[in-house]
Amino acid sequence: MHCGEMGSRWGFNRTIGQMCGLLIITKNPMTANEIADALSISRGNVSMGIKELQSWQLIRVQHIPGDRKEYYAPAGDIWDMANRVFEERKKREIEPTLTLLRDNLLDEASNDDELYAQKQMGEIHNLLETVTKWSSELQRLTPEQLNKLMKLGSGIGKVIDLKDKIFKKE
Amino acid sequence: MHCGEMGSRWGFNRTIGQMCGLLIITKNPMTANEIADALSISRGNVSMGIKELQSWQLIRVQHIPGDRKEYYAPAGDIWDMANRVFEERKKREIEPTLTLLRDNLLDEASNDDELYAQKQMGEIHNLLETVTKWSSELQRLTPEQLNKLMKLGSGIGKVIDLKDKIFKKE
DNA sequence: ATTTAGTTTCTGAAATTACTGAAAGTTATT
DNA sequence: AATAACTTTCAGTAATTTCAGAAACTAAAT
Numbered sequence: 001m002h003c004g005e006m007g008s009r010w011g012f013n014r015t016i017g018q019m020c021g022l023l024i025i026t027k028n029p030m031t032a033n034e035i036a037d038a039l040s041i042s043r044g045n046v047s048m049g050i051k052e053l054q055s056w057q058l059i060r061v062q063h064i065p066g067d068r069k070e071y072y073a074p075a076g077d078i079w080d081m082a083n084r085v086f087e088e089r090k091k092r093e094i095e096p097t098l099t100l101l102r103d104n105l106l107d108e109a110s111n112d113d114e115l116y117a118q119k120q121m122g123e124i125h126n127l128l129e130t131v132t133k134w135s136s137e138l139q140r141l142t143p144e145q146l147n148k149l150m151k152l153g154s155g156i157g158k159v160i161d162l163k164d165k166i167f168k169k170e
Numbered sequence: 171m172h173c174g175e176m177g178s179r180w181g182f183n184r185t186i187g188q189m190c191g192l193l194i195i196t197k198n199p200m201t202a203n204e205i206a207d208a209l210s211i212s213r214g215n216v217s218m219g220i221k222e223l224q225s226w227q228l229i230r231v232q233h234i235p236g237d238r239k240e241y242y243a244p245a246g247d248i249w250d251m252a253n254r255v256f257e258e259r260k261k262r263e264i265e266p267t268l269t270l271l272r273d274n275l276l277d278e279a280s281n282d283d284e285l286y287a288q289k290q291m292g293e294i295h296n297l298l299e300t301v302t303k304w305s306s307e308l309q310r311l312t313p314e315q316l317n318k319l320m321k322l323g324s325g326i327g328k329v330i331d332l333k334d335k336i337f338k339k340e
Numbered sequence: 341a342t343t344t345a346g347t348t349t350c351t352g353a354a355a356t357t358a359c360t361g362a363a364a365g366t367t368a369t370t
Numbered sequence: 371a372a373t374a375a376c377t378t379t380c381a382g383t384a385a386t387t388t389c390a391g392a393a394a395c396t397a398a399a400t
């Protein structure tokens with residue numbers, strides 16, 4: 001139920017949130033009908049939800065030999081799923097804006113106000129670009145490196161300073 | 171207009187998104203009426219929007235001496251604002267879940283299925299906690315350090331390995 | 341105390357989004 | 371080819387969200 005309430009904050013809707021939560025905490029893969037029963041929602045709704053969750057790559061189908069039904073299970077572990085949600089949201093929340101800003105920055109400003117507007121848009125553009133670049137590079141780290149990095153916390157500041165000192169001459 | 175379309179993805183609604191965008195790209199502070207006119211929306215709607223944007227700490231009131239009207243302007247620079255949105259969303263999207271998970275993990279599992287559910291919830295809990303901790307520690311860095319870190323990109327992997335080598339003995 | 345210039349709150353209408361249930365579609369089995 | 375066991379689509383309905391505009395409120399100026 002909580003996943004339902006949070007669903008829309010996380011980028012989908014109530015039912016879809018519930019479905020996702022249910023599949024995560026349920027040990028065995030479930031059929032569409034089982035999902036509908038468990039959450040008291042219509043079969044059709046489940047079908048739509050499945051489609052949506054698949055488009056987020058959060059669930060996958062599993063076939064059980066000798067059984068014709070389709071069984072659904074989470075696709076990957078919790079970390080994988082979080083990553084996918086993050087990526088998908090980046091695509092929806094950041095990329096369109098980045099494109100628009102780029103286009104706008106190409107126009108020539110014809111007065112002071114426009115100049116100011118462009119300056120501000122430039123700032124936003126830089127910020128978003130930095131964030132996307134950084135986040136995709138984080139994903140390139142091995143889980144082990146990532147773990148170390150997280151544990152480091154704000155200690156990272158010291159490491160950066162250290163690195164600076166060592167390579168000062170370059 | 172684009173800020174309007176994106177508004178709901180960013181956590182507020184169309185009108186509020188537009189208001190925020192307008193205030194950012196406009197050089198001088200604006201009155202509520204100017205905002206209403208510029209966006210062709212009702213005065214009441216602007217008032218609600220202002221309240222909401224203030225709750226996100228994205229805009230601030232400015233009084234102009236000898237003028238009775240209230241003027242509104244963005245609160246802080248782009249980076250500040252992004253930070254606030256990020257913080258606010260963390261509060262809305264992560265913290266409630268963290269609380270719920272903690273409560274649930276205190277219950278004793280009474281069978282195998284519950285045990286599995288708890289294991290999964292534990293995973294989510296860890297993930298969310300790591301992310302929140304890390305993000306709040308990043309904010310403790312000076313803007314300069316942060317900038318260096320961002321520029322480092324995937325080079326961060328090498329720096330971590332370096333640090334490991336140096337402090338191997340500890 | 342009244343007027344005036346402004347802000348906020350609130351109601352119901354409009355627009356959007358989500359959901360159901362029935363019908364259509366698909367695929368394995370006989 | 372017909373049936374049976376499922377899944378998907380879709381039209382209409384229900385629920386939610388957003389919004390305008392009127393009414394209520396507040397405070398400065400007279």
